[in-house]
Structures are given as C-alpha cells and as structure tokens.
Amino acid sequence: MKRPLAGLALGFMLQPLMALASSEATTQQFTLDNGLKVIIHEDHRAAVVHSQLWYRVGSNYEPPGQSGLSHALEHMIFKGSSKLCAMESDHIFQSLGITDNAATQSDATIFFQTVPPHALAVALEVMADQMSTALLPAAHWEGEREIIKNERIENIDNNPQQRALELSRSMAFPASASGSPVIGWMHDLERMHIDELKHWYQSWYAPNNATLIIVGDVDAEQVKALATRYFGPIDRRDLPAIKPPLELPAAGERTIIQYIEHQTPGLTMMFNVPSLSTQTDLRTAPALELLSELLGGGDSSALKSRLLRTEELLVAVDSHYSGISRGDEVLSISAILNLEKLRPLTEVQERILAVIDSLKHTPPSTVDLERARTRIIARHVFSRDDLQNLALYFGELDIAGLSSEQDDHRMQILKAITPEDIQYTAKTFLTRDRLTVSHVLPKETRHE
Amino acid sequence: MSERKAPRFALLGLSAAILVGALGYFLTNPEQSVASQALDQAKSEHKLQSLAELDGKAPSHRALNVQTWKTAEGSKVLFVEARQLPMFDLRLTFAAGSSQDENTPGLALLTNAMLNEGVAGKDVGAIAQGFEGLGADFGNGAYRDMAVASLRSLSDVDKRTPALNLFAEVVGKPTFPADSLARIKNQLLASFEFQKQNPGKLASDELFKRLYGNHPYAHASDGNAQSIASITIDQLKAFHNKAYTAGNAVIAIVGDLSRAEAEAIAAQVSAALPKGPAVAKTVQPSEPKSGETHIEFPSKQTHLLLSQLGIDRDDPDYAALALGNSILGGGGFGTRLMTEVREKRGLTYGVYSGFSPMQARGPFMINLQTRAELSEGTLKLVQDILADYLKNGPTQKELDDAKRELAGSFPLSTASNAAIVGQLGAMGFYDLPLDYLETFMQKSQDLTTEQVKDAMNKHLSADKMVVVTAGPTVPQKPLPPPTDKPSEQPLGVPEH
Numbered sequence: 001m002k003r004p005l006a007g008l009a010l011g012f013m014l015q016p017l018m019a020l021a022s023s024e025a026t027t028q029q030f031t032l033d034n035g036l037k038v039i040i041h042e043d044h045r046a047a048v049v050h051s052q053l054w055y056r057v058g059s060n061y062e063p064p065g066q067s068g069l070s071h072a073l074e075h076m077i078f079k080g081s082s083k084l085c086a087m088e089s090d091h092i093f094q095s096l097g098i099t100d101n102a103a104t105q106s107d108a109t110i111f112f113q114t115v116p117p118h119a120l121a122v123a124l125e126v127m128a129d130q131m132s133t134a135l136l137p138a139a140h141w142e143g144e145r146e147i148i149k150n151e152r153i154e155n156i157d158n159n160p161q162q163r164a165l166e167l168s169r170s171m172a173f174p175a176s177a178s179g180s181p182v183i184g185w186m187h188d189l190e191r192m193h194i195d196e197l198k199h200w201y202q203s204w205y206a207p208n209n210a211t212l213i214i215v216g217d218v219d220a221e222q223v224k225a226l227a228t229r230y231f232g233p234i235d236r237r238d239l240p241a242i243k244p245p246l247e248l249p250a251a252g253e254r255t256i257i258q259y260i261e262h263q264t265p266g267l268t269m270m271f272n273v274p275s276l277s278t279q280t281d282l283r284t285a286p287a288l289e290l291l292s293e294l295l296g297g298g299d300s301s302a303l304k305s306r307l308l309r310t311e312e313l314l315v316a317v318d319s320h321y322s323g324i325s326r327g328d329e330v331l332s333i334s335a336i337l338n339l340e341k342l343r344p345l346t347e348v349q350e351r352i353l354a355v356i357d358s359l360k361h362t363p364p365s366t367v368d369l370e371r372a373r374t375r376i377i378a379r380h381v382f383s384r385d386d387l388q389n390l391a392l393y394f395g396e397l398d399i400a401g402l403s404s405e406q407d408d409h410r411m412q413i414l415k416a417i418t419p420e421d422i423q424y425t426a427k428t429f430l431t432r433d434r435l436t437v438s439h440v441l442p443k444e445t446r447h448e
Numbered sequence: 449m450s451e452r453k454a455p456r457f458a459l460l461g462l463s464a465a466i467l468v469g470a471l472g473y474f475l476t477n478p479e480q481s482v483a484s485q486a487l488d489q490a491k492s493e494h495k496l497q498s499l500a501e502l503d504g505k506a507p508s509h510r511a512l513n514v515q516t517w518k519t520a521e522g523s524k525v526l527f528v529e530a531r532q533l534p535m536f537d538l539r540l541t542f543a544a545g546s547s548q549d550e551n552t553p554g555l556a557l558l559t560n561a562m563l564n565e566g567v568a569g570k571d572v573g574a575i576a577q578g579f580e581g582l583g584a585d586f587g588n589g590a591y592r593d594m595a596v597a598s599l600r601s602l603s604d605v606d607k608r609t610p611a612l613n614l615f616a617e618v619v620g621k622p623t624f625p626a627d628s629l630a631r632i633k634n635q636l637l638a639s640f641e642f643q644k645q646n647p648g649k650l651a652s653d654e655l656f657k658r659l660y661g662n663h664p665y666a667h668a669s670d671g672n673a674q675s676i677a678s679i680t681i682d683q684l685k686a687f688h689n690k691a692y693t694a695g696n697a698v699i700a701i702v703g704d705l706s707r708a709e710a711e712a713i714a715a716q717v718s719a720a721l722p723k724g725p726a727v728a729k730t731v732q733p734s735e736p737k738s739g740e741t742h743i744e745f746p747s748k749q750t751h752l753l754l755s756q757l758g759i760d761r762d763d764p765d766y767a768a769l770a771l772g773n774s775i776l777g778g779g780g781f782g783t784r785l786m787t788e789v790r791e792k793r794g795l796t797y798g799v800y801s802g803f804s805p806m807q808a809r810g811p812f813m814i815n816l817q818t819r820a821e822l823s824e825g826t827l828k829l830v831q832d833i834l835a836d837y838l839k840n841g842p843t844q845k846e847l848d849d850a851k852r853e854l855a856g857s858f859p860l861s862t863a864s865n866a867a868i869v870g871q872l873g874a875m876g877f878y879d880l881p882l883d884y885l886e887t888f889m890q891k892s893q894d895l896t897t898e899q900v901k902d903a904m905n906k907h908l909s910a911d912k913m914v915v916v917t918a919g920p921t922v923p924q925k926p927l928p929p930p931t932d933k934p935s936e937q938p939l940g941v942p943e944h
Contacts, residue, residue: 045532046863047510083496087791090781092499095849097856099780116856121498129496143931146794153748154797154817160645230498261746264642299576309572315635339641340634371581378583378602381535385864 027394027404028220034236035208038227039394041215043387049120049216050391052112053127054399056211057204059184060106060177060245060327068184068192069200071104072148076197077111078102079140082133086140089126098123104182107245107326108399114388117217121226124212128230131205141194152183160263160440168438171254172270172330176245206237211398215391245327247272250433259443266336267345269352272434275325276410277400285323286414287425292321292331293372294364294422295356300371302355303333312341313348323410324400331430345439359426363419376414512862514872514882515707519718521694522725526872526882527701527710530865536603536703537869538612538713540619541877544595544691546671547664547730547807554671558632558679559687560590563597565628567617572628575618584611586618592665593730593807594877595691598869603704612713619692620720624684636676647745647918648817654741655753655916659811663733693724698876702869730808733757736914743918750823750919751815754830756908758803758812761878767891768903769803774850775842775900776834777801777814782849788833789816792930795826807878812908820919825927827915835910841901851893858889 027041058070079086093100093113100113100123111130113123156162166181173179184192212231214223251272276285296303296319303317314335321331337348364372383389397407515527546556564586565572579586584601597619601611643649653668660666670676699717701710736757759766770778777785777800785799799816814834818826842850862868862885875884 043532045530047859048863087781091849092496094780094782094853096502097853097858099853099857114857114860116859119502119856121501122496125496125498143794147790147797150749150794150817150819151797153819158747158749158817261645263645264638298580300573300580305573305576309631312631312634315638336638338634339638367581371577374583375580381533381602382585382600384533385535385866387863 030224032207032228032232034232034234035206036227036231036234037211037398038224039211039213039398040218040220040223041213041390041394042218042220043215043390044217045387047117047217048387049115049117049214049218050112050388051115051120051123051127052110052213052391052395053131054211054213054395055109055204056107056209056242056399057109057200058105058107059180059182061204061242062177062180064177065188066192066196067180067188068148068182069196070109070204071183072144072189072192073136073197073200074102074104074109074111075144075148076136076141076194077130077134077201079137079144080135081129082135083129084126086137089130092122092126096122106178106180106182108395110392110395112388112391120214120218120223121230124226124230127212128234131207131210131231132234134201134205136194136198136201138194141197145189145192148183149186149189152186152189156181156183157186160260161266163260164258164263164266164438164440165268167258168256168268168270168436171256171438172272172436173245173247173328174251174254175248176327178245178247178327203240206239207231207234208236209239211395213391213394213398215387215394244277246278247328250431253432254436255439256437257439257441259441261443263440263442264336264339265342265345265442266334266440267349267352268332268334268438269349270330270332270436270438271430272436273321273329273331273429274323275327275329275400276323276402276406277326278328279323282409282413283417283421284425284429286410287417287421288321288331288429289323289376289414290369290372290417291359291422291425291430292319293376294359294368295319296333297372298375302359302368303335303352306355307335307348307351311351312338313343313351314338317352324396324402326400330436345441349437349439356426356430359423360430363423366419369417369419369422373414373417377411380411510859510862511883511886512868512871514875515710516876516882517711517714519694519699519714521718521721521723523694523697523699523714523718523721524876525699525701525710525714526876527705527707527714528868528872529705529707529710530702530868531704533865534603534704535600535865536608536701536705537598537600537865538615538717539596539598539700539869539873540717541698541700541873542595542597542692543593543696543727543729543807543877544687545591545593546667546669547592548687548691548727549664549667549671552671552679552683553667553675554636554669555675555679555683555687556595556691557590557669557671558629558636558676559684559691560588560595560597561632562624562628562684563588563622564618565632566623566625567614567621568623570617571625575614578614579611582607582611586615590669592669596873600866612716616717616720619717620722622688624681624688626681629679629681629684633676633679636670637673639670640673640676647743647747647751650743650745651751651753651916651918654743654918655755655813655914656811658739658741658914658916659736659755659757660733661736663808664730665733665806665808665810689722690724691727692721693726694718694721695723695725696727697721698873700869700872700876702865702872730806732760732808738912738914740915740917742921743916744921745918746920747918748820748920749817750820750917751817752823752827752830753916754814754827754834754913755915756812756913757809759805759907760807760809761805761880763805765903765907766803766805767888768895768900769907771847771850771854771892771895772842772900772904773801773803773812774853775846776837776904780853784833784837785814785816785830788930789818789826789829793829793928794931795819795822795829795927799830820922821925822927823917823919824924827917829927831910831913834908834913838901838905838908838910841897841904844897847895847897847900851895854892855889858885861885 096119102111170179317335319333587598599615777783789799796816801814804810
C-alpha cells in the first residue's frame with residue numbers, strides 16, 4: 001500500500017466480500033481493442049465516483065528472491081511518467097478533490113481514486129499515463145525503499161499477529177507463491193534493484209492485463225468514451241504465461257511454533273481447500289463458505305458459543321473463507337486464548353478440532369444452517385450500501401476469472417446446500433493432512 | 449529527467465499553472481508564477497489534456513432531506529428516507545460514554561458491552577441467534593462522550609418487526625446476568641494484558657492523562673484492571689437507569705422506510721427505554737502542562753505523539769481549523785507533514801494531524817512512528833514544521849487546493865446509508881442544526897489564508913505541546929537530508 005488505509009489490505013485477505021447480483025441492467029462490461037476490460041456500474045445516490053484500475057499481478061506471481069516486487073512497483077509508479085513529475089498526481093488529485101491510493105495483494109495490484117464526477121477524466125488520464133510511460137527513476141528508488149521498509153516494520157515486524165501470520169501462511173502454501181508476503185521479506189527488499197522493477201513493469205503493466213472499474217454517479221456512455229480516449233492508444237503486449245497457484249491437496253499436518261515478544265498466546269489453523277475456480281464439484285466452495293460461517297462467523301456460531309462463551313477458553317475466535325480466488329485457498333480459524341483461564345495451546349487446539357469433528361459426525365441442524373445462510377444472503381444486500389466495497393467486489397471477481405453469471409450461480413447453489421453437504425465437505429476438507437497449525441507464545445515462557 | 453532537479457515549489461507550481469488556465473484561479477504568489485513559467489515551458493508538450501478541458505464546474509452536493517421530531521418520552525429523532533436498497537439502519541446515541549464514569553473507570557463501557565448479554569427469557573446465545581437468524585446486525589460501542597447501540601436489518605416487515613422487538617428489549621431492558629459479567633470482565637482483563645504490549649496504546653493512554661489531568665476525559669474508556677474487577681451488577685443497572693433514558697437518547701434512522709414507519713420505530717424504541725432526562729454536559733478541561741514524557745519500550749520503532757487541547761464541537765473556528773489542519777497533516781499525501789517527513793526524508797510510512805472536537809474540548813494530535821535511532825531528529829523536525837506553519841500560515845495555493853479537496857470529498861460524507869446514519873447521530877448528539885453539513889461546507893469555502901492562520905494560532909502554540917514518546921533508548925543518528933534533488937549524494941548533515 002502506498003499509505004496506511006485502515007483495514008483495506010487486510011480486508012482483501014480476511015473478510016469475505018459478499019456477493020451481490022451483478023447481472024443488473026446498471027452494470028455494463030466491455031473490452032477495448034487493446035484488451036483492457038472495463039466494468040461500469042451506475043449508482044446516483046451521491047455525487048461521487050470510485051475508479052479503480054486492477055492489474056493481474058501480485059505477490060503470488062513473484063519468484064523466490066524477488067518477493068515484494070509488485071508492491072514496490074506500485075509505490076514507484078507515482079515517481080513520474082510522460083505527463084507527470086514524481087508525486088505530481090497526488091497534488092493534481094488533491095487540488096481537484098480526488099482522493100487516491102493504491103494497494104497490492106497476492107493476485108492483484110490496484111490503483112484507486114474517489115472522484116468528483118466532473119473530474120473523472122483526469123483520474124483516467126493519469127492512470128493511463130502511468131500504465132504506459134512510468135519512468136521508474138533510479139534516483140527515487142533508494143528513498144522509496146526506506147519508506148517500504150518502514151511500512152514493513154510498522155505493519156508486520158512490530159505487529160506480533162501479522163508476524164505470526166506471515167510465516168504460517170508461507171507454510172500453508174508449500175507448492176506455490178500464495179504464501180509469499182505481499183510486502184516482501186526484508187532481505188529481498190534490501191537487495192531489490194530498480195532494473196528488476198522496470199522488468200516487472202514491462203512484463204505486466206499492459207492494457208490486456210488490466211481491468212478498469214468505474215462505480216458511482218456516472219453515465220456509462222461517457223465513461224466508455226473517456227476510457228477509449230485515454231487507454232485506447234496504449235498497445236496490447238504479449239504477457240508472460242500465467243498459471244493459477246495450485247496447492248498440494250494434502251501436504252500433511254504442519255505445525256509451526258513461534259515465540260514472539262509482547263504476544264498473547266494464540267493459534268491459527270489453516271486447511272488447504274479449493275476455491276470457486278479450482279473446485280471440481282460446484283457445491284464445494286458454497287459449502288465451505290457456509291461451513292466457515294457455521295464455525296466462527298456470527299456470535300451464534302459454534303466456536304463462539306462453545307469455546308468463547310461456554311468454556312471461556314478463548315477471548316476471540318474467527319473463521320474465514322473466501323472462494324473468490326484464481327487459485328487454491330485456505331479456510332482459516334484464528335483464536336486468542338483467555339489469559340484468565342489459560343490452557344495449553346495443544347489442548348485448545350484439540351477443543352477446536354472437536355467442534356469441527358462434531359460437524360463431521362452429525363450434520364448441522366436445519367435451524368443452524370438456515371441462520372448461516374440468512375446471514376450470508378443479508379450481507380449480500382448490505383454490502384451494496386458502500387460503493388467502494390462494491391467496486392472492490394467487482395475487481396475481486398474479475399481477478400478470480402469469475403463472471404457475474406458464475407457469481408449468481410454460486411448464490412443459487414448456496415441456497416440449495418443441505419446439512420449433509422456440510423457434513424460431507426467437513427469430512428473431505430477439514431482433515432489433519434490438510435492442516436497447518438500456528439502456535440504463538442510469548443517469548444518469556446520459552447523453556448530450553 | 450530534468451524535473452527531478454527542480455525545486456519542490458516548482459512542481460507545485462506546475463499543477464497550479466494548469467489550474468489557472470483551466471479554472472480561472474488567479475495566483476498572486478510571484479515565486480509560484482516564475483517557477484511555473486519555467487516548468488510550463490519545459491513540459492508544455494506533456495501536460496494532461498483532461499486538466500485543460502475541465503469545465504470548472506463545482507462538484508454538486510445533494511442536500512440531505514433530514515426530518516426530525518421528538519418522541520413522547522423526549523428522544524430526539526433524525527430520519528432520512530433512502531429507498532434504493534431494501535434495508536435500514538437504526539442508531540441510538542446516548543450521552544453514556546466514559547466521561548460519565550465518575551469514580552469507576554470502565555463503567556460506561558461495561559454497561560454498553562453487557563446490553564446484548566441477556567433479556568427476559570433469552571441468554572446471550574439466544575439473543576445472537578435471534579438477530580443472526582433474521583440476518584440482522586446488532587452493534588454497540590462506548591467512547592468518551594457517547595455510547596452507541598445500532599441495528600442494521602432488511603426492511604422487509606417479516607424481518608424488521610422481530611429484529612426491532614429484540615433490539616428494543618436489548619437496549620431498554622437488559623438483565624445483566626452474572627455469568628456474562630464475569631466473562632466480559634475476563635475478556636477486558638485479557639485485553640489489558642494485551643495492551644501492555646502495544647506501545648501505541650500505552651503512549652495514547654499516557655497522553656490523555658497528561659492532557660486532561662483530573663478531567664473525565666483523562667482515563668481510557670475501557671478503564672483499568674482494578675476498576676473493572678470491582679464493578680457490580682447493581683452499578684451497571686444504576687448506570688443504565690441513569691444514562692440509557694429516553695431523554696438522554698438520540699435516535700437516527702436511515703433506510704427503506706416511510707415517515708410513518710420511522711415514527712413507529714422511534715416510538716417503540718423510545719418507549720422501551722428507562723424514563724428520565726438527559727445527563728449534565730461534560731465540563732471544560734483546564735490547560736495542561738506542556739512537556740515531554742518518554743515510555744521505555746523494546747521495539748524497533750518509536751511512537752511520537754504531540755498534542756494540545758483543541759476545541760469542542762460548538763467552536764465557531766471548527767471550519768477554519770479543519771481546513772488548516774488538512775493542509776498541515778489531515779491525511780492526504782500532499783500535506784506539509786507528509787511531504788517533509790515521508791516524501792522528502794523517508795522517515796515514516798505515515799504522519800497525521802487532527803482535531804477531535806468533542807462535547808468538551810477534545811485533543812489536537814500529531815502522530816507518527818519512526819525508526820528509534822532517528823526519533824529525536826524526527827520529533828524536532830515535526831515541531832519545526834508546526835512552528836513554521838503557525839508562523840507563516842498556509843499559502844493561497846494550499847488553501848485553494850484544500851478547499852477543492854474538501855468540496856470534492858464532501859459528498860462522501862453522505863454517500864451511503866452507513867455514512868448518513870453516522871452523521872445524523874453526531875448532529876443529534878451535538879445539537880447541530882439540520883443544515884450543519886452545508887453550512888460547514890460554505891463556511892470552509894469562504895475562508896481566507898489570514899483567517900485560517902489566525903484560527904490555528906488562536907488554538908495552537910508550537911511551544912505548548914504535550915509530547916509522549918514510546919520506544920527504546922538508543923544512540924541517535926542525524927536525519928538524512930531532504931531529497932528535493934535525489935540525484936545528488938547525501939551529505940550526511942541534518943537539515944535542522
């Protein structure tokens with residue numbers, strides 16, 4: 001990320017961006033001759049437009065030794081292009097009342113602005129210029145590297161939970177770069193050279209590797225004209241071969257124990273599972289979404305009612321799964337232990353597995369399943385209230401290679417999932433040989 | 449690239465020059481004109497076509513149609529009808545924040561956290577199942593001035609009616625069960641342990657102590673281990689009876705409802721609350737003693753907090769201070785603090801300043817993290833930037849840019865139901881007029897550089913800051929020089 005934006009980068013990773021019916025008349029999609037895909041959604045509730053340019057490149061595209069390349073490139077894009085001096089776009093945007101930022105995730109790099117409708121053309125021309133003529137000046141790289149290192153120290157190294165998550169994710173994805181940290185390992189940042197960034201830019205910043213998403217108070221025809229005018233002249237380029245990150249279905253149970261200063265004991269459990277893109281049975285991803293909701297979604301979920309409230313072993317527990325991904329995924333459960341009733345992590349882990357096992361032995365009650373389903377469907381409506389989230393959702397779907405029809409279909413399947421589907425899915429996927437367990441303990445308690 | 453060697457103000461001048469042509473603004477600062485002429489020449493073939501073509505029309509703002517009335521029991525209601533999505537938001541705001549804690553820090557927060565733990569015939573699990581089975585979200589939170597309880601639900605009457613019935617019970621007739629109290633106390637005690645390991649939280653708590661002394665804002669809303677452990681069920685009940693009354697409540701409603709439906713909702717909720725008047729307003733704090741406090745903490749980064757008492761929500765200078773602050777460090781990239789500390793020197797990932805107007809005077813605060821060995825130099829740099837800004841005020845261009853930025857981002861303040869219900873809650877709670885947002889916007893657009901400078905100086909003094917730092921004690925290094933000219937070798941001499 002260019003600058004801290006509460007929750008956004010994390011949101012991509014940890015929060016399911018819930019579905020919405022995108023096949024309405026107000027959403028349009030087309031592709032320019034050079035391959036740039038454009039998605040436009042009109043919503044005239046307020047005089048604002050959210051514009052986002054999504055590139056299909058992120059940390060899971062990066063080879064070993066070059067972790068953090070996509071994120072560093074995102075920072076350097078602002079250091080000048082044919083029509084812009086370094087950081088000039090910030091000043092232009094600011095003077096027009098445009099707020100902008102950028103974010104990198106494992107499978108995408110996103111540049112986004114919130115724009116007064118009359119100034120949308122400026123945002124598009126700036127992004128088009130950055131797509132085609134970024135200068136990536138060597139003289140700016142050393143300084144920017146320091147900013148990125150600060151970002152890493154502030155957000156990862158000084159944050160015990162993020163530190164623990166970074167390493168355990170890299171274990172949960174042994175066969176792909178999906179577990180590679182978005183910001184990059186510190187030693188890779190130290191040895192990153194500007195020429196690598198230039199090569200990365202040449203490889204991936206092409207119109208045929210990007211999607212422009214415009215949501216808000218716009219006229220679709222005018223947006224089409226603007227997008228064609230500013231992005232149309234950019235040439236299509238050959239792209240490197242793109243292969244979705246696939247994982248070993250059952251790599252074996254993996255455990256990592258980390259002792260970190262200033263940490264409350266906690267654990268994360270990640271199960272290797274398919275996504276909507278890699279599932280072989282259309283019920284798998286919708287069932288996993290419901291399973292995650294049943295386990296640790298709302299306050300009435302199984303883990304929260306049993307382990308947090310009844311047994312009081314935990315002070316926080318959450319479960320997360322999003323099937324919207326171009327490669328394999330994990331269903332993850334994170335828990336923080338109750339220091340007032342402190343039990344060994346191994347014991348707590350077994351209690352969590354016992355709750356999961358109960359769903360393997362007995363299907364969930366119809367009432368419990370309906371409640372989980374109702375929550376997901378209600379969020380489907382609620383998520384349309386915030387247009388920036390709606391735009392991000394369109395982007396997530398597109399990056400995962402999913403059409404809005406496929407997304408509608410997924411909701412239809414979700415409505416038809418039975419208690420037996422849940423039981424079968426738990427038995428098949430929430431198994432020990434798909435499990436990565438991360439224990440985090442305070443450094444002081446280490447006995448050697 | 450020649451423009452990398454150009455002085456910084458020249459780069460600013462470039463965009464100003466383009467805007468002069470496009471928007472008809474007249475710049476009187478000769479320095480900027482000269483610089484921008486030079487750059488204009490150098491870059492004439494490159495400038496953004498879209499900027500030149502901007503027709504200069506001001507961003508439109510759709511005024512909210514806010515309806516307001518009082519319930520029979522005395523709750524103030526604010527309502528905006530929004531039919532686009534089949535959902536609604538209900539937000540109750542009570543003057544029941546930690547400033548009402550008196551001698552029991554944490555009482556307000558614990559009362560708020562216990563609302564959804566039990567009602568007649570339902571325990572916490574049944575309440576959660578009740579809301580979640582309807583797809584409804586219940587939310588709660590307690591802060592220094594206020595405590596909030598909210599409901600987001602589908603507007604369909606089959607879902608809405610049972611969700612509202614449960615919400616009215618939870619907010620108006622909570623039973624405060626003993627087993628829940630023990631569990632939530634444990635969670636709070638665990639979070640205190642957690643906080644001991646968070647230098648940012650430690651620094652912030654210390655700063656409020658320094659700023660507010662014996663004032664009710666001095667203690668953190670979540671209290672402390674001793675105070676939380678001592679709180680009884682009777683205290684919670686007494687606090688609820690005093691502070692969750694209809695007379696002490698503001699009811700904000702936004703969504704897919706008619707006026708009649710909103711009136712029925714407000715009447716139902718208000719009637720469910722304890723009867724009683726509004727609590728007394730929080731008194732103003734006295735001036736703190738300036739100076740620096742250091743918290744020793746074994747981290748790589750040092751947290752720096754610089755603060756002074758700011759303003760209350762009624763202060764007539766709010767618009768001038770908000771605009772003045774947006775130029776200093778209000779969050780964007782082009783602010784003075786962000787430009788000097790991050791862009792030119794790479795000392796931090798982010799640096800921000802802000803006023804928090806509250807019922808009584810809230811803090812003005814600058815916060816950032818930097819590497820421990822550069823913390824002293826960075827603190828001095830930030831203090832110098834503030835002093836320079838107070839002494840000289842904003843430039844005309846900075847002010848014009850800030851006004852346009854405000855005008856452009858202003859529609860966001862009411863762009864979603866969630867945003868609108870938050871605005872309504874604040875307007876009702878702080879007794880702001882219904883056209884408050886429009887008035888604030890108009891006042892901001894009419895300000896001059898002198899007015900902004902005067903307002904900033906009336907409320908802030910560079911030498912009266914209360915400073916709290918949290919980090920390790922390590923040998924200090926000089927700051928790197930600013931990189932206006934990044935092609936030159938660093939000289940290793942600090943600028944200040």
